Amino acid sequence: MKILVTIKQVASLDEDFELRDDGRDVEADFHVFDLNEWDHYALEEAMRLKEGAQDAGVEVVVATVGPDSADEELRKCLAKGADRAIRIWSDDLEGADPVGIARVLAALARKEAPDMIFAGVQASDHAYGATGMALAGLLDWPHAAVVAGLDYSPGSLCATARRELEGGAYATVKVQTPAVLTLQLGINTPRYASLRGIKQAATRPIETFSPADLGVPADETGAAGSLSRVRRVYVPEVGRAQMIDGTPAEQAARLASLIKEFRGEA
């Protein structure tokens, strides 16, 4: 019994970032990396299933598509208790869009043959909300998106997923397994890695593959296997609040007068 958890190293931007010369991305020097927020929840759900079904012997495998720097995020997952970590990369993957990434993950999934795949609903940097479900499509597996509650016993033939809808509503669906589920924030409370876990993770191996190793043909790798291309990135003109300056007391006084104005008291 195996659960594959796909993760992403996301980038946020340093202040005063600059665009790359070709105008198609931000200069990499200004990237600040982290593990995607959603992935903490996806991993936690896999860990809960592992711990809840000790007899079944659940193996939790985390995988990512990314350059060397992404090892750091895989180690965070190992530190939390993942059994194995896999990273796939080649320079051809530069410029891959979510579907280009999903093609590589699909090849890995065919090799690993997990019983269940968890992904985050979206990534906190570009928020496509596409990779996990594209993976489901490429594998032709049953799937459900935005799962905020899961009832599943490892090995069973179906899972009950509570999908979070707009406006505070939910829909419960029964999904055949193996399935790809994208998991939503709040589905559980992610654990923190223990110091001991962090120490051990530093020396654990990370398995690395190229897309070619996994049998992804060159004409499906990276930009060639993508369904979109970034033509240009630019900093939009955005609105800017009228800033209330001064000491906290002065700022609060102005805020108070705005409130009183609204309440018709001033």
Next chain:
Amino acid sequence: MRGILVLVEHRQGQLRPVSLEVLGAAVQAKEASGERLTAAVLGASPGTFTEALQLAGVDEIVTVQTASDAFDPDTYEAVARALIQDRAPSLVLLPHTIDTLGYAAPLAAKGNHGFTTDAFGLSRDGDAWLATRSGYGQKVNMEIEFPGRATVVVTLRPGSFKAPEAGGTAALTSFAAPPVTERSTHIEFEEPAASGDVDIPGADFILSVGRGIGEETHVEQFKELADAVGATLGCSRPIADSGWLPKAHQVGQSGKTAANCKVYIAMGISGSVQHMAGMKHVENIIAVNTDPEASIFTIAKYGIVGDIFEIGEELRNHF
């Protein structure tokens, strides 16, 4: 002359308003390209929705009879695929919603269609479509192109386009649903949790707290602050997810929309797309945040860069 195809969404008998916004975007796309606009609606009795889809600019309304009204990703994907095969549209527009998240990517990936998501802008370059979306937590815009793709599938961000005027004269046609083996079964809907005494949609003054409050023990002081200034206490997603406040307080896409709010004070909320979906329309937004780069300042009328605890404490002195 190719075509623009829109698949609309409905839930529990109600057409989802965002579907009309997508039709608004499609009407603009039609004006830019001269292509014919088709709206497709599928369900157990799709005919009940056709009247609401008679909007200015819609050329054709296609009904597709399926087994159930409840959303199923396999069904929506199969119907969309069959319609694309039949009509060969240049552009397929879908709302960027929870349901669409479940089938748009598999549809595009299997069909090798051009594809991007959460776009808030759509334009034409010669005979190619371009979409604009944000990147890096809304710090930049990304212009997306789809070289060599005959059909492009784009999901559109709710709240970005206006619904068309009423009064269309679209032709009504029906389309036979392809056979589908559903691999998931809808069991039930769950209504939003009872709100008790919290009425976010009805409140005219909301003071909302976010991750910036740090710890659960700090919730109480902001409850008191909201009471003191006469505001309804709202919150962003992480606060509700942590169980620090009931979900009924949550403002945003998966929470409530501050529909009648005139003044919204956001304290320690950075301003994710999902949070903004529930409050960006409010006329008077005042944001208090230590991070001057927080997205919330791009939609706020007034901004205070400062510590929410200090500001909160000082504010109490005035009430």
